Amino acid sequence: MTTFASEFKKMAGRYTADLTHRAFIKKALSGYYQKRDDSKASFQSWQGARDLAAETKYEAVNHLDRYLVEFAEKIEARGAKIFWAPSAREARDYILGVARENGVRSIIKSKTMTSEEIHLNDALEKEGYGVFESDLGEYIVQLRKEPPYHLVFPAMHLTRGQISDLFQKELGSAPTDSPEELTMIARRVMRRKYCEADMGISGANFAVAETGMISITENEGNARLTTSLPRIHVAILGIEKVLPRLEDLALFLPMLATAGAGQQMTCYNTMYGGPRQPGEIDGPEQMHVVLLDNRRTELLADAEQRDTLGCIRCGACLNVCPIFKNVGGYSYGTTYQGPIGSVITPHLRGLQDWKHLSAASSLCGACTEACPVKIDLHHHLLQNRRNAAAAKPVMIEKISFLGFAWLMSHPxxxxxxxxxxxxxxxxxxxxxxxxxxxxxxxxxxxxxxxxxxxxxxxxxxxxxx
Amino acid sequence: MSDGKTIILNRIREALRENPAPRPHASHTSSDQEETPRDHTPREWLPKVGERLDEQIDLFARQSEGLKTEFHRCGTMEDARAILSVLVAEGAWKKIATHTTPDTSALLEKNRAEILKTDTGYQIDDLESCDAGITGCECLVAQTGAILVSAPSAGGRALSVLPPHHIIIARTSQMVPDLTAALELAKERYGNKFPSFLSFITGPSRTGDIERILVLGAHGPKRLTVLLLED
Amino acid sequence: MRISLFVPCFVDQIYPQVAWSVVRVLEELGHQVDFPEGQSCCGQPPFNTGYWDEARTAARVALAAFRDSEVVVGPSGSCVAMMKVFYPQLFKGDSQELEARELAAKTHEFSSFLVNTLGVTDLGAKFEGKVTFHDGCHGLRELGVKKEPRALLANVRGLELLEMAEAESCCGFGGTFAVKFPTISTAMDEVKCASILETGADVVVSNDSSCLMQIRGMLDKQKSTIRSLHLAEVLASR
Incomplete structure (x- = not known):
């Protein structure tokens, strides 16, 4: 019988045996480590910044109702529509409804893991909409009909040769081994899509309660184009994305850039507070903000692991995880890979089905050390193991450890x-x-x-x- | 029937009720419990910035170099015009997009390329066909080499991202030390009537999505030029 | 000082010479070492696998064994972390919670005890060779032990320390993880051993015998001549 656990073991076996792949991932990450360390070193105190970030997220998550309402009221006052989506289905249905009611034909998307989580593209394509991922990495994996390999670097597993072959086949472009030329091919294709699309779908990295804005962090400019040119902007974000104050961004933007990409700041950090306002010359006529629960409130109810809702999806824990580096992003079978995915997926998709990810760790703690908001990741893996064994012990393990404990207490x-x-x-x-x-x-x-x-x-x- | 908002807020309140989470423990202090609310200004942890204007301009210049932003200090508007005319000639620019401010107008005074003004709107394809976009900004951030733009200060949302070369014209009085100051300035300037769009631009558009190798000009401008004038 | 020796079960059964080295080092410093014989396993295997009731049963044996000890010193970051960091969690709300906290407070990892409690870094040790040091994850990240072993090694005559690039990377042991997910565990071991090889060192040293068992397992499979020693064995060399 194929289970999520057996599939994980199979895939992990395949990827760990692929020494070329392991070396490729190692090389891809080596530049990141250097840049991350340089950026950290520019801080007066990275540890102090982590403490403040953790405190700020603690405050936000433990008063989530208050800050969410504040955010919603502020952005609604400027003409955005808020949709509260208790589940993935409701979020999908709402976005489909917006597309239908407005006679949308073409949809451009900027990177959003939340839309991966609710399988939005499938739903839109099934209804006949053309959906184009504009982030270069996302576009590449979309052409390959694959999910993102890594929540920040979606196509990090592919060589330039593979991407050139892909573009040749799908776009009819000439073969090249230059990353620059490949990027320009995608740029040219995507330019037309931005200009033609009537709906842009984005995620959000933060939602600012105080001023009613969402904030999007990116490097390519694709999110800016996605949210500037089409007449409708839909932003989809988890309810945990809220920050209390505008000035919190002064901390979180450089921390996200440092932990996520080894940059002091990413190229564009944009705050959107509504659709086009009176007197403004461009921007969408409509802005819809979908606030997604989809079992995040179950994580919230687990006080022990509530800090996981502080996650800013920077991917730092993946980049340092020896499990991730050896099994790669596809073995997990989850939207969120690596340590954070192993911790939260059992909550989002069922403990017994996904407990194997918590077991598949040496508990080395590199993830916890790397986390910019100090989520106690590797201890949460332990707690998941405890909760899984308490709810439904594995008989052979239970008997072995009963015997073990008896033996150890009879010297x-x-x-x-x-x-x-x-x-x-x-x-x-x-x-x-x-x-x-x-x-x-x-x-x-x-x-x-x-x-x-x-x-x-x-x-x-x-x-x- | 309860709507999504009620359902989610009820779930949140239920989850938080009498169910306190452990406070994050500080790694830089020895005290176990910190009951007093902390100062939320991250200044003391973030990269340090000098107090004097010349230190801040120097830092902005250093950051620009690392980011591949082309930063020029211009003594006079004439200097700025000279830099622009070199760019126009080098790139054989035919059409430049801009919005009207005293400085953009002065900068383009002797220019011979066609001008598209976004002041009252534009056709997307028309803007897309421009060789460069010239905008003002809210402020420059010394700490990170970022430029804060907004819908009113940069001629809308697209002018600063759609053309392949973005030129920003700014004054030394627009230099602020750090991100905190930039956000405070935006709050002071707009109160609760914020524009729908504010963006920190930190260098020209880039990607590392292919083998983590840096390529400039992914979807936005391939080049970013900052012309800094004395007041 | 009267010091109670905590000997992890696999050190007891497989590497008794490591425990003797600890005894020798502490006694040479003029301390009195005792070995509470009631001790067995700290309970980490069931704890890490999620079986906390069984872990508590084993841990109660340790609580009893070390009840009268002044200080407890063990040559394993992992097993010491179990007592120091995880016992208080394991016994939270239990009738023996206080006792667990007391044991946590008086238990120390060997190198940390030497440097931070006794304030010694030079033990007069002599060891000819090029050495690379592996940081056991529990010692490194649960207990914050990083500088201590290096300070001690720096004062060993004849020893040259060559840091490996992956010093802080996990060796892949992780207790039951090593047998539940052998392919992943082995891949991590390969990364670690390649990094050890890269340094050109003759000896790999660690403050955790469990890591060394994993590393040795790979080195033997690769028929490598690189030796593996516990830090205590190096410090006890004359």
Missing amino acids: SIYHLAAKLGRVFQPLHPIVNGTFLDPLIAWTRSRAFPNLAPTSFHEQWKKSRK
């Missing part, structure tokens, strides 16, 4: 068992590495150490008494 029997182990150890080489080997999960790829002739316990007793 004399434990020491006897260890002695027995020494008796049988000489037999191990006979089965070593075969299916009869009880240690096969270890010994297939690693040598297993021998037990010492006598334990420290025995040696101490002998020498010190």
Whole structure:
């Protein structure tokens, strides 16, 4: 039977065996580490900034109702329409409705993981709308009919050769190994789409309660074009995106850029407070803001893991995660990959179906160390394991650990068992590495150490008494 | 029947009721509990900025270099015009888009390229066919080398992003030290009548989506020029 | 000072020489070392797998074993982190919560104890060779141990420390993770061992024997001649 867990193991096995892929991902990330460290070093105190960011998110998330209402009222007063979407289906239906009512034909999108989460493109395409992803990486994976590989770098797994082949096949362009030329090919195609589209769909990185604005962080300018030229702008964002004050952006914009891309600031950080206002010469006639719950309130109800709602989707935890670096983005099978995805997916899509992602970690804590808002990621993985075992223990594990705990609380029997182990150890080489080997999960790829002739316990007793 | 707003707000209130989350623990102080609300100004943690104007201009210039923004200090409007005429000649520009301000008008005084003004609106294709867009701005941010533009100060939303070369004309009095100051300035200037569009522009458009290699001019301008005039 | 030795179960069974090295170092500094014999396993395997009831059963044995100890010192960042960081969580709301907190407070990782509690960095050790140091994740990130082992190694005569690029990268052990997801665990091990090799060191040293078991497993499979030693073994060398 195929389960999410068995699929993960299969994919992880395939990707870890692909040494070329592993080396490629490692190389792609090496430049990021250097730039990230340089940008961090420009801060007077990166740790102080993290503390303040965590505090600010704590305040926002623990008063979420108040700040969301404030945000909604402020932006509605300037003519934006707010839609509160309890579930993915309601969000999709609303956006489809807006498209239908306004006779929309062509839709341009800038990068939004929230729309990936609700499978918006599928729904729009099924209704016959042309949907074009404008972010270069997103456009590439859209042409390949793949989901994003990484929540910030969607096409980081592809070589320029693969992208050139793709463009040649899908766009009829001449082959090239220049990233610049490839970028210009996409630029030319996308220029027409911006000019023709009548609906632009974006995400948002932050929603500012105080002034009723959404803030979008990007480098390419595609989000700016998506939100400037079409007559309708739809922004879709999770309810957790809200920040209390405008000045909070002075902290979060450089932190997001640093953690996400190793930049002090990304190229464009744009705040939108409504559709075109009286006296303004351009911008959309309509702005719709879809506030998505989709089980985020279940995370909110878990006080222990509530801090995960502070996540700014920077991807820093993926970039440092040794699991991600070896299994890659596609093994997860989730919208949000890496440590943050492993923590929140069980809440968003079911603990028993997705607990394997929490188990697939050495709990090294590199993610927690990298997180700019100090989400206690690797400890949350532990909590998910605890919650999963408490709700539905795996029988073989339960029995093993009951036996283990009993043994450990009966030292004399434990020491006897260890002695027995020494008796049988000489037999191990006979089965070593075969299916009869009880240690096969270890010994297939690693040598297993021998037990010492006598334990420290025995040696101490002998020498010190 | 309850609407989405009621459903979501009820869920949130239910989730938060008598269910306090552990406070984030500070990593830079030794005190365990910080009950007093903190100062929310991030200044003390963010990159340091000098107090004097010349220090700030120097920092802006250094940041511009790293960002590949072409930054020019212009003693007079004549200097600025000279820089523009070189750009026009080099690029063989035929059409330039702009909006009317005293400085953009003065800058374009002796220019011979066709001018598209967005003051009362524009056709998208017309703007798209321009070789450059010239705009003013709200302020310049020394800390990050960013320029804050808005719908009123930059001729709308698209003028500063659609043409392939964006030129900003600014005055030294528009220099602010950091992002906090820039946002404070916007708040003071607009109160609760904010424009629908405000953007920090930090260098020309770029991408690293192919093998993490930097390419300028992904979808927005390939070049960004800042002409800084004395007041 | 009277110091109680905490010997993690796999050190007890597989690497007793590591525990003896700790004894030797502490005794040479003039301290009195005892070994509470009631101890077994700290309970980390069931804890990390999610079986907290079973983890508590094992942990209660440790609470009892070290009840009368003044200070407890162990040669493993991981097992010490279990006591120091995770026992208070594991026993939250339990009748033994206070006792768990007391044990957490008096338990120390070996290198941190030497440097931060005893204030010693030079143990008069002599060790000829090029060494690279692997930071065990629990020691590094749960306990904040990073400078301590390096300060100690810096004072070992004849020892040359060559830092590896992936010093802070996980070796891939992670307890039951290593056998639940052997392919991922092994891939991490490969990354680690390649980084060790790159330094040209003859010996890889760590303050955690569990990491060394994982690293040794790969080095042996690769038939590498690089030795692996616990920090205590290096510090006890004369």
